[in-house]
Amino acid sequence: MIFEDIKANREQPIALLFGTDWWTDCDDAAALALLLKAHKCSLIDLKAVGVSSVMRYSAASVKAVCEEQGLGHIPIGLNKSAERKGLFCLYQKKLAARCGSGFTNADCPEAYKLYRRVLSSLPGKAVLVDVGFPTILAELLASGPDEYSGLTGGQLVASKASEIVVMGGRWDKKAGREYNFCAYKRNREAAAYLCERCPVPLTFLGYEAGKSVITGGKTVPGLTGTAYAAHFSPKGRPSWDPMTALYAIVGDAGNAGYRRVYGAASVDPKTGKNSFAVCDGGTHSYLVKEKEDRFYKEQIDELLRTK
Ligand SMILES: [Ca+2]
Numbered sequence: 166m167i168f169e170d171i172k173a174n175r176e177q178p179i180a181l182l183f184g185t186d187w188w189t190d191c192d193d194a195a196a197l198a199l200l201l202k203a204h205k206c207s208l209i210d211l212k213a214v215g216v217s218s219v220m221r222y223s224a225a226s227v228k229a230v231c232e233e234q235g236l237g238h239i240p241i242g243l244n245k246s247a248e249r250k251g252l253f254c255l256y257q258k259k260l261a262a263r264c265g266s267g268f269t270n271a272d273c274p275e276a277y278k279l280y281r282r283v284l285s286s287l288p289g290k291a292v293l294v295d296v297g298f299p300t301i302l303a304e305l306l307a308s309g310p311d312e313y314s315g316l317t318g319g320q321l322v323a324s325k326a327s328e329i330v331v332m333g334g335r336w337d338k339k340a341g342r343e344y345n346f347c348a349y350k351r352n353r354e355a356a357a358y359l360c361e362r363c364p365v366p367l368t369f370l371g372y373e374a375g376k377s378v379i380t381g382g383k384t385v386p387g388l389t390g391t392a393y394a395a396h397f398s399p400k401g402r403p404s405w406d407p408m409t410a411l412y413a414i415v416g417d418a419g420n421a422g423y424r425r426v427y428g429a430a431s432v433d434p435k436t437g438k439n440s441f442a443v444c445d446g447g448t449h450s451y452l453v454k455e456k457e458d459r460f461y462k463e464q465i466d467e468l469l470r471t472k
Contacts, residue, residue, distance in 0.1 A: 167464050168206045171415060178210040179292055179416055182280055185406070186297025186345070187227055188218045189254050191396035194230060195381045196296050196406035198389045199468055201234040203414040212283045212291060214241045215276035217298040219248035225261035228268040233388050242279030243270055244300050247351070256395035260388050277304035277318070278311070284325040285314035291325060294413045296332040296406035298345055303355035306362050323364040331359070332409040334430065334439040335372040336451040343372040347437030357434035360449070369430065369451040370412060374423075375405030378458045380465040389469055407465045412452065422460050423452040 183200055185193040197214070204211040214231070216223050224241055231237050274282075280301065284291065295302055308318035316324065333356060335341025346356040359367070382401040383394035393399065415421035428447035432439045441451065454461070 167468065168203065168208060171208055172206060175208060178204075178207050180287055180289065181209045181211055181292050181294060181413060182213045182215065182283060183211060183410075184215040184217055184276070184293070184295035184297055184301045186218045187216045187223055187257070188297065190402065191256050191392040191398060192381065192402045192404060192406040193296055194256070194260075194389050194392035195404070195465070195469060196410035197227070197230055199407055199410045199414065199465070201231060201236055202468060202471065204236060205234060208414055211236070211239055212287070213279050214239060215244065215280060215301045216241065217244045217247060217276065217295075217300050219243055219245060219270060220252055220254055220257060221270075222254070222257035222261035224270045224273050225264040225268050226257040228266060229260045229264035230388050232265055233263070237266060240279055240283070241273050242276030243273040244276045244304070247298070247300060256392040259391055259395045263388060276301045277308055280305050281308060281311060281318070281321060282313045284321050285316070287325055290327040292328050292330060292413055293326050294330045294410060296409050298348070298352045299331060299333060299355040299359045300351055302329065302331070303358045306358065319362060319364055326365045328366045328368060329363055330368045330370070330409060330413050332370050332375070332405050334369050334432070334451070336369065336426070336439070336441055337371070337373040340438040340440055341371065342438055346432055346439055353432065353437035354434045356432040356437060356439070360430045360432050367430070367449045368425070369449070370405065370409040371451055372405065374452060374454055375408050376403045378404040378408060378461045380404045380407055380462050381469060385469045404461060404465055408461055411461070411465060411468070418452060422454065422456040424455050425450040426453060
């Protein structure tokens with residue numbers, strides 16, 4: 166129902182690039198499922214998926230989810246330097262077993278290069294959504310001219326991105342700590358760099374927004390349900406990533422059930438702690454829920470259960 170309402174007011178799909186850590190939590194799978202369904206309804210045009218961590222089955226498991234929705238052609242990039250050998254994720258193995266194309270990590274380009282290629286080829290602008298480690302966005306912004314574009318990463322983002330939407334940070338505390346920004350040294354530095362250098366509006370959905378909204382679970386049809394079951398979250402998980410994805414699909418804070426707090430965000434590159442200076446006209450904003458949790462929960466669960 167929600168997709169029909171959006172569609173009535175949308176002239177053309179929003180071009181969107183999706184970054185995910187696709188790491189040990191399964192809510193990334195719910196976020197990707199929502200975006201693929203929105204793509205099939207022509208609400209968005211999902212141009213690329215970038216994965217900001219690398220485990221053995223990263224690429225194959227993402228590919229399987231895309232293939233399940235008939236969208237196996239969507240290009241997948243990896244932040245290849247993020248490989249951490251020895252780590253294993255059961256849900257990725259289960260999903261990868263359903264990948265019909267034999268796709269592997271070796272078939273993926275470097276994620277920020279994929280973003281450069283896609284952005285430089287766009288006639289208009291795209292929204293960059295990231296529900297993982299902010300390393301792909303930081304590498305994109307820091308990149309120099311290449312075979313795809315004579316622009317620097319900062320120039321390319323300024324000319325081709327309308328907004329960057331990030332699941333990250335904790336904004337209801339003075340010095341918030343949240344996993345995507347704090348987990349590793351490279352994440353902390355990337356988050357700090359993103360806040361300093363982002364040349365377009367930067368929107369955050371923080372830890373505090375998603376924590377109490379429980380969605381998904383093993384009864385969700387298809388590979389999303391498989392991911393939740395293999396993650397041992399049969400009754401669902403907090404909705405950090407699917408809420409961020411749904412905000413981007415809706416494309417409007419008010420219609421998505423949020424108000425914005427505008428200002429300037431910063432992240433300490435040593436600790437990963439985030440802080441926010443409120444000011445009208447700031448180009449950063451974080452989202453504050455204006456509705457009861459069930460508003461977001463019912464939308465996400467309904468969409469996850471819709472083909
Ligand atoms: Ca995530």
